[in-house]
Amino acid sequence: MKNLLPTSTAGSLPKPSWLAESETLWSPWKLEGDELIDGKQDALRLSLHEQQQAGIDIVSDGEQTRQHFVTTFIEHLNGVDFEKRKTVKIRDRYEASVPTVVGAVSRQKPVFVEDAKFLRQQTSQPIKWALPGPMTMIDTLYDDHYKNREKLAWEFAKILNQEAKELEAAGVDIIQFDEPAFNVFFDEVNDWGIATLERAIEGLKCETAVHICYGYGIKANTDWKKTLGSEWRQYEKAFPKLQKSNIDIVSLECHNSHVPIELLELIRGKKVMVGAIDVATNTIETPEEVANTLRKALKFVDADKLYPCTNCGMAPLPRHVATAKLNALSAGAEIIRKELSA
Numbered sequence: 623m624k625n626l627l628p629t630s631t632a633g634s635l636p637k638p639s640w641l642a643e644s645e646t647l648w649s650p651w652k653l654e655g656d657e658l659i660d661g662k663q664d665a666l667r668l669s670l671h672e673q674q675q676a677g678i679d680i681v682s683d684g685e686q687t688r689q690h691f692v693t694t695f696i697e698h699l700n701g702v703d704f705e706k707r708k709t710v711k712i713r714d715r716y717e718a719s720v721p722t723v724v725g726a727v728s729r730q731k732p733v734f735v736e737d738a739k740f741l742r743q744q745t746s747q748p749i750k751w752a753l754p755g756p757m758t759m760i761d762t763l764y765d766d767h768y769k770n771r772e773k774l775a776w777e778f779a780k781i782l783n784q785e786a787k788e789l790e791a792a793g794v795d796i797i798q799f800d801e802p803a804f805n806v807f808f809d810e811v812n813d814w815g816i817a818t819l820e821r822a823i824e825g826l827k828c829e830t831a832v833h834i835c836y837g838y839g840i841k842a843n844t845d846w847k848k849t850l851g852s853e854w855r856q857y858e859k860a861f862p863k864l865q866k867s868n869i870d871i872v873s874l875e876c877h878n879s880h881v882p883i884e885l886l887e888l889i890r891g892k893k894v895m896v897g898a899i900d901v902a903t904n905t906i907e908t909p910e911e912v913a914n915t916l917r918k919a920l921k922f923v924d925a926d927k928l929y930p931c932t933n934c935g936m937a938p939l940p941r942h943v944a945t946a947k948l949n950a951l952s953a954g955a956e957i958i959r960k961e962l963s964a
């Protein structure tokens with residue numbers, strides 16, 4: 623990575639209103655057939671362009687080709703019945719109607735590899751690709767086959783590893799696994815959550831990241847956050863084991879969160895994607911606010927390991943808000959780069 627403090631986003635960015643309904647999760651597509659395929663590619667180009675205009679260093683597809691960060695991946699697997707739905711509590715927080723695991727799970731064919739190749743053709747910048755993590759996948763399903771969370775997680779880890787190896791071959795520089803579930807199921811994280819994540823990255827030569835957040839800025843998440851008290855110490859539970867793991871980068875929520883920043887000391891040595899943009903508000907951060915968050919993190923993260931980022935995905939935000947937040951992220955990182963080189 624050529625620049626100090628390379629910027630990136632946690633993952634999703636808003637979709638254009640001609641492709642899917644704005645400011646909505648699981649938003650239905652407005653196009654179909656070949657038009658949808660073309661539309662997704664055009665949206666990916668636009669999303670890349672917006673990141674480049676904002677000066678983002680490590681770019682992504684903005685998750686323009688998927689409806690949801692977990693479900694879209696699962697849709698492509700054998701063994702999951704999307705017609706047979708059950709209401710479960712996701713991350714012990716909110717009820718959702720989810721598909722059912724009815725048989726052995728396997729990957730029929732690559733899920734995102736063509737999209738990744740397409741993104742690779744559009745830019746020579748480093749690219750990051752997000753996949754759901756095994757623990758978050760099992761938490762977004764009803765399991766009527768394995769009837770064992772850990773067993774299903776190991777199966778998903780194998781499938782994710784197949785996909786990740788093909789993404790690497792397609793030219794992806796950083797593969798990121800989204801694991802918001804790491805902030806909820808602490809015993810399982812330590813018993814097998816991190817182990818299954820390491821299975822998912824087995825044999826990869828590209829960089830790997832895990833994104834652990836407090837969720838999108840949707841009501842179920844913001845209501846939950848209100849119950850967490852004045853100090854959010856959830857990261858403390860997973861960090862010691864994560865520090866010893868093979869994962870290269872840890873992506874975290876920092877700005878406007880109640881996470882005590884000194885918890886970052888527990889993952890000293892890892893690269894850290896420091897969330898300096900709050901995705902739960904339309905208020906645009908000032909570059910100085912972004913710089914403040916990065917300054918605080920610098921006490922616990924070496925400068926060459928600090929990657930300014932967003933707290934989470936920005937899919938549910940209005941497009942102009944997300945764009946302005948990307949600009950603020952770049953400007954804030956630039957303030958600190960100047961300070962560090964002075």
Ligand SMILES: [Zn+2]
Pocket residue numbers: 632802833834835836837838933934935
């Ligand atoms: Zn997130």
